Amino acid sequence: MAKIEVKDLRVSFGALPVTTGVNLSIPDRSITALMGPSGSGKSTILRVLNRLIELYPEAKVSGEVYLDGQNIFDMNVLELRRKVQMIFQIPNPIPNLSVFENVALGLKLNRLVRGRRELFERVKSALEKAQLWDEVKDRLGAPAGKLSGGQQQRLCVARALAFEPEVLLADEPTANLDPENTAKVEALFLELKKEMSIVLVTHYPPQAARISDYAAFLYKGQIVEWGPTRDVFTKPRHELTEKYVTGRLY
Amino acid sequence: MTAKSHDRVQVVDAERQLINWLGLGLFAFLGVVAVVPLFLIISDVYIKGIDAINSLGGLWVFLTELPPTPYDESGGIGPMLVGTLYMTALGALLGIAVGFPLGVYIGEMRKEKFANVARAGVNVLVEFPTIVVGLFVYAVMSLAKEDLNRYMLGPLSNAISSLGEWTPRFIGPLDNVISLLGEWIPWFIGPLDGFNAYAGAVALTLIMIPYVALITASAYASVEQPLREAAYATAGREFNALFVVLRKAVSRAVLTAALLGTAKIAGETAPLLFTAFGNFYYAPFTGPTGAVPLWIWYAAQTPYDVQIVSAYGAAAVLLTIILTIFIIARIRG
C-alpha cells in the first residue's frame, strides 16, 4: 500500500481553481518528485498533505487524502503534523530563538521527550543527521538568525528530523542555496529515504532526475504524467512531459 | 508506536487542546474587557447628557446660553462651545501647517542624521504630558506678555480701531459696517491678558504637531520605492514631486491624521487650564476663554446639582463632536 494516497484533490483560492482532480500515490521509503512550471499547483498540493493549507481561510479543499489508510482530515491535526514534517523554500527558523531551541521547540511542544538529557540527545542526533552538528555544536545558544543560508536550511531539516517523521515534505528546499549546499541537501535526502517517504517539489527537472525514484509532472493544476523517474524522463508518454523534462517548457 | 504510548500521546493532545481553549478564551476575555468600558461610558454620557440638555432648556438653549449658576434652573454652554470651536480650529490649522512639512521631513529625508534627531524629538513629544505643554505656553506667555502688548499688539489694535475713525471720510455708506467691524475686532486682536484664547490655541497646536507629523511621516515612508522614483523623475522640482505627484498617494492618510488630530485636541483639557483658563461669559478672545472640556472639568467637581447636570450635557455635546469626526475619518480613510 502506498504511504500516501491522494484521490481527486481539488483546491481553489476563492473562485480561482488551483488544482483540478489530482490523483497520486506516494510510495514509502522513496523520493517522489512533484515537478512542473510555476503556478502549476505543486506547493499547494504539498500544503494539503500536512493540512497547512488550513492557514489560508480563502482556500477550499475537496477530495480525499490517506496516510497509511487513514483519512488525514479525520485525524487529529497535531498527530498528523508529528508524522508529516515540512521544510520550506526559504529557510524559516525562528530567528529570535537559539539554534538549540529551534530544534527542541517541536519536541517540547508535543511533549515527545522526558527530561533534559533525553531532549539534548534527540536534538543532537537530529543535528547530526542533518549534517549540521559539527558546525554548531559550540554555539548551540546562538540566535538562529545568525547562521548562513545553507546552515539555516539544514537547521530546518534538523528541526523536522527531530520528530522522527514518517514523511518529509520538501518545498523547493534548494532553490535558494548555492550548489555546494544543494549537493549536501540532496545527499542527505538520499540517506533519509531509507527511513521515510520524501515528497520533493522542485521546479528544476535535473534535480528530480538526479535523486527521485518516482516523478509526477504537474501542469496547470493537473497531473499530466506520473511514474518511476527513469520512465518519465526517458520514455515520456505525453508531449508536454517531454517538453518539460527537456527544458523547453517553463 | 505501542498501544500504551499511543494512549499517552492522545492524553497529551487532549490536554493541549484544553489549554488551547482556556488560553484563547482568556485572551478573548481580556480583549473584550478592554473594550467594554467604551460602551459603558458612551451610554452613561448620552443617557444622562440628553436628559440634562432637556432639563436645562432644550438643545438650542443649551448650545447658546450662558452656563447655569448654582441657583439657576436652565443654562447652556454657549461661550464654551464658541471657545472650543475657535481654539480647536486655530490649533488644528497651525498644527497641520507645521506638522505636515515636519512629517514630510522626517518621513522622506531618512538618511540625514538631523532628520533622525528630529524624528526622535517628535516621537518623544507625541504623548508628552499635556499639562506640561500647557505650563510651557503659560511660562512663555507670562514672560512675553508685557512686551508683546506694549510693542506689538497695543499699537496694532490702536491702528485698527483708528482705521475705523478716518475711513468714513472716503467710504461714506460703508461706515456703519466699518464701525461695526471696529467693535468686533477688539474681540480678536488686541493686547492680550495673561490668559487668552491664543495661548490656548498654541498649546493645542503643540499637541497636534507631533501627531500629524508622525502619521504624515509614515504615509510618506510607506510609498513604495518605484513610485517614489517615478515621482522624482517626472516632476522636475523636488517640491512638485513631494507635494503634487505623490499627493494622491498620501492624501488619504494625511487627511485622516488631520481629522483625528482635530478630534483629539477638541477634547483636551489640561493644556487649556493655564492658557485659556476658562470663562463663563461671551468674552473677547484676548482674555480668558471658555472651552467645553474646561466646563466639564469645573462643573463636575462642584457640589451643585444643576452644574453637575450641565457637565453631563456638555459631555454629550463634546462626545458627539468627536464621534462625528472619528466616523468621518474612518469612512473616508
Next chain:
Amino acid sequence: MLGFLLIVLLIPYLIAAYALLLVKLKWGLKQFGALIVAIIGLLTAMFFVEAYPIIERDGLAVFLEVRWDPVRESYGVLQALTGTILTSAVAIALAMPMALGVAVTINEILPARLRGIFGSLVDLTATMPTVIFGLWGLFVLGPFLQDAVNFVSRSLVGDDVMTSPYTLFTAGVLLAIMITPYAAAVIREGYALVPKPVEEAIYAMGATKFEAALIKLRYARNYILGGFFLALGRAMGETVAVAMVVGGNFSRFTTNIFESGITISSLIALQFPNAAAYQYMVPALFAGALLLTLFGLAINAVAIYIIQRGQI
C-alpha cells in the same frame, strides 16, 4: 523681553521656512525639524528657570519631602511622586494583560470581518477626551469600585478597606482603561509583523493556536516592551482624569492604594489656581513639572529605542 523676542522671531522664522520650501525644499524642511528640537530644549530650559527659586532655596528637598503647607511656604512633592508611581504601577499591571488580549483577539480569534470594527473600537477608546473618562470615573467607576472592593475586603478581613470612592486605586483602574489602547496599538503592530514563513513553520511543528500565539508574542517581545513604556509614559503624565478621581490628598503621605492620594500632574492641575497667591508655590509646581518632563523624556526615549532596536 526674552519671551517677547522669542515670539517675534518665531513668525519671520516660520515665514522663511515656508518660503524655503518653495525655493530649496530640503533646507525648508530642515527648518521644521529644527523647530521641534528647539521646542523641546526650550521647554526643559524654561522649567529649570521657573523652578529655580525653590531649588535655590531648598535644594533637592523639594523632591524628597512630604509637605504641602502654603501658609508656611514649605513644599515637598514626594507624596505626589509616590502617587504617580503607585497609580502608574496599578495601571500598567492591569493594562498590559488587556493589551495582549486585544492583540491576540484581533489577530487570532476574530474572523476577518470583525477585526476592523474591533480595532476601531480600541482606537476610539484612545480618542475619547480624558475629561469624559474623569466624569465617568467620578460618578460611576469610583462608587462602583468602592462597593466592589469593600465587598471583597469584608469577606477577607472583615472591614471596609476603601473609605472613599476616590483613591489611588480608582485612579489606577481608570488609567488602565485609558492606556490599554496605546500599548495595544504597538503590540498589534509587532504581532502583525511576524513573517508568514515563520508562522507556517510554527504550525508545521504541530502547535495549537494558543501555543502559536505565545511563540509569536515572544517574537514580538520588543514591541511588547515598547508598548509597555509608551503606556507607562502616558499613565505618568495623565492629568485631568486622575485629578478628578484620585482624592486630592496633598499633605499626608500614604502608600496604601486604597486611600486618597495625589500625583504630580494632578497636583499641578489642582493647586495652580491657588498658586499665584503664594511666593514659592509656583516654582514648586514648576519643579514638579520639571520632574514630569524629565520622566516623560526618559520613558518615551526608552520606548522608541526598544522599538527601533527590534526593527533592525
